[in-house]
Amino acid sequence: MKEKWNLKIQAIENGTVIDHIKAGQALNVLRILGISSAFRATISFVMNASGARSKKDVVKIEGKELSVEELNRIALISPKATINIIRDFEVVQKNNVVLPSYVEGVVRCVNSKCISNSSEPIKSKFSVFQSEEEGVTLHCLYCEHVISEDIAENLL
Amino acid sequence: MKGENLADTIRVISNYADLIVLRHPLDGSVRMAAEFASVPVINGGDGSVHHPTQTFLDLYTIRRESHLEGLKIAMAGDLKYGRTVHSLCHALSLYGAEMTFVSPPELRMPPEIVRDLQKNKIGIKETDSLEEIIGDVEVLYMTRVQRERFPDPEEYEKVKNRLRVTGDLLRTADPDLKILHPLPRVNEISPEVDSTPHACYFEQAFYGVPIRMALLALALGVIE
Numbered sequence: 001m002k003e004k005w006n007l008k009i010q011a012i013e014n015g016t017v018i019d020h021i022k023a024g025q026a027l028n029v030l031r032i033l034g035i036s037s038a039f040r041a042t043i044s045f046v047m048n049a050s051g052a053r054s055k056k057d058v059v060k061i062e063g064k065e066l067s068v069e070e071l072n073r074i075a076l077i078s079p080k081a082t083i084n085i086i087r088d089f090e091v092v093q094k095n096n097v098v099l100p101s102y103v104e105g106v107v108r109c110v111n112s113k114c115i116s117n118s119s120e121p122i123k124s125k126f127s128v129f130q131s132e133e134e135g136v137t138l139h140c141l142y143c144e145h146v147i148s149e150d151i152a153e154n155l156l
Numbered sequence: 157m158k159g160e161n162l163a164d165t166i167r168v169i170s171n172y173a174d175l176i177v178l179r180h181p182l183d184g185s186v187r188m189a190a191e192f193a194s195v196p197v198i199n200g201g202d203g204s205v206h207h208p209t210q211t212f213l214d215l216y217t218i219r220r221e222s223h224l225e226g227l228k229i230a231m232a233g234d235l236k237y238g239r240t241v242h243s244l245c246h247a248l249s250l251y252g253a254e255m256t257f258v259s260p261p262e263l264r265m266p267p268e269i270v271r272d273l274q275k276n277k278i279g280i281k282e283t284d285s286l287e288e289i290i291g292d293v294e295v296l297y298m299t300r301v302q303r304e305r306f307p308d309p310e311e312y313e314k315v316k317n318r319l320r321v322t323g324d325l326l327r328t329a330d331p332d333l334k335i336l337h338p339l340p341r342v343n344e345i346s347p348e349v350d351s352t353p354h355a356c357y358f359e360q361a362f363y364g365v366p367i368r369m370a371l372l373a374l375a376l377g378v379i380e
């Protein structure tokens with residue numbers, strides 16, 4: 001049985017469907033992908049759709065397949081998201097997002113005294129770790145500060 | 157001074173000098189400088205993160221005046237912002253150590269550092285009282301508590317007077333206890349301590365000279 005929300009958005013012929021996004025994070029997913037009004041593809045999204053088990057967000061990008069590296073950044077804020085490549089209205093490939101081990105220019109360091117928050121010509125740089133106790137943590141490669149919560153609130 | 161950014165300054169100075177020693181108020185500034193420099197960069201202290209040359213001379217002092225392996229050390233004062241203690245505890249963890257952190261609650265060692273140390277199997281105790289621990293340590297590393305860390309001046313006065321090394325305090329100390337301090341001190345070590353065999357901080361300051369000579373020679377490739 002097709003999911004209900006499918007009725008809300010038209011099927012796309014070619015593109016990318018980001019499914020199983022943590023409820024409420026769709027806009028942050030667009031942000032983390034660097035998608036703004038200047039982006040040349042049609043984007044549609046659903047927030048708080050009722051999924052099989054719980055609520056989720058879904059983002060659909062028409063006519064464009066994004067790079068794996070870009071898409072994997074989504075794991076920072078929504079580790080259970082899946083990437084579905086649509087060709088000719090069919091899902092031809094489905095992947096889970098994989099947490100990257102390094103991210104550059106994606107997240108702002110929460111330490112206001114960090115050099116990456118000054119007017120220097122550099123991007124923020126973090127090593128990414130994941131552990132049972134702490135979940136996903138970002139370690140600033142400049143000031144060594146660790147971001148363990150609020151990653152979504154500190155997207156650049 | 158003219159609004160130039162640090163990256164440009166570093167690129168320019170790279171053309172003038174064989175080596176750059178940088179001390180800078182922002183965290184991580186020296187690491188960034190190293191990315192832009194074409195000559196070696198030595199960290200002379202960045203924000204509240206690191207002060208590695210101080211750590212080299214601290215290690216040297218501890219090795220000469222006490223011992224490095226499995227040292228029982230207390231670090232006291234401003235452990236939150238004090239970059240010398242941050243660098244030192246990382247370095248000492250390579251030798252195994254029992255560490256006691258003595259500070260007012262607002263200036264405790266950052267939890268991420270404590271976690272790192274614990275991962276390296278370092279025993280850690282935290283307290284706000286020197287009296288409680290003075291009999292149990294071989295090295296006491298004092299640091300200054302800076303006034304600007306306290307919004308309330310009265311609070312500062314209280315803390316300042318609680319974390320003080322005096323002749324009185326040292327009566328219950330191990331006879332071999334060595335006291336280190338990165339200097340300058342204000343009143344956290346009372347002058348009567350200077351003439352006791354515990355006082356090591358002026359030797360420590362002196363060891364900074366050969367240590368930094370050695371680091372410069374190493375970075376320039378004069379020695380290997």
Ligand SMILES: Nc1ncnc2c1ncn2[C@@H]1O[C@H](COP(=O)(O)OP(=O)(O)OP(=O)(O)O)[C@@H](O)[C@H]1O
Nearest residue numbers: 006010011012013017019060082084086089090091
């Ligand atoms: N042509 C299309 N246009 C737009 N969305 C599509 C299209 N085909 C599939 N989708 C959406 O892409 C996602 C993955 O489709 P699929 O058919 O694999 O669903 P599924 O079997 O429920 O997968 P999963 O187990 O990952 O939830 C779903 O959200 C689906 O609604």
Ligand SMILES: [Mg+2]
Nearest residue numbers: 003019051052
């Ligand atoms: Mg489904």
Ligand SMILES: [Zn+2]
Nearest residue numbers: 109114140143
């Ligand atoms: Zn930082």
